[in-house]
Amino acid sequence: VNAMTFPGGNIIIKTSLIEFCSTPEEFSAALAHEIGHAELSHIVDRFIAEIGMTVIVSLITGGDASLAHEAISELISSAFSRAQESEADQFGMKLLERSQIDPKSIGQFFERLTESDVDYDERLELLMSHPHNTFRIESSLQYKVKEGFSSRPLPLDWNRIKASL
DSSP, X not given: OOEEEEGGGEEEEOHXXXXXXXXXXXXXXXXXXXXXXXXXXXXXXXXXXXXHHHHHHHXXXXXXXXXXXXXXXXXXXXXXXXXXXXXXXXXHHHHHHHTTSOTTHHHHHHHHXXXXXXXXXXXXXXXXXXXXXXXXXXXXXXXXXXXXXXXOOOOOOHHHHHHTO
C-alpha cells in the first residue's frame, strides 16, 4: 500500500494503494501527500542531505568507516524523512481543502492502515522514515479548515474503478 515520488515530480502509484482505499477521497488524500513531496522538493533535499552526510562522515572518520557512516546516515535520514512526511501531510491537507475534499481524509486513511496492522511499534520511531500513524491521525484531526469550508464527494464510482484493476 504505497505511492512514491521521484525526481521531476513523477509519482508512482501501486495498484495495492488503489485497492486499499475505500473511497476516492482517501485515494485523493494519499495522492495529495505525494504531490506535497514533489512541490516541496523533498526528493532533491533528501538527495543533497545524503551526499552532505557522506562527505561529513568521511571527513570525520578519515574515509572508511562504513558501519559508522551507515548508522549515522540512517538516523539522520530517518529524522529528515519524518519531518518531510509531516510537511507533505500538511501540504496534502491544504491541497485537499482547496479542492473541496475533507482534509480529514488523510487521517481516515491512516486509521484504516492502523486497523489493517500496517504500522510499526511506536518505540521504534527513531529508526523509521515515517511518523507513526497515531501522530498523523492526530494531525489530521487538529487541522483547521477555513470558515465556511464545505467538502463535496468526488463523483466517481470507486468500486467500478477498483474492479477495473
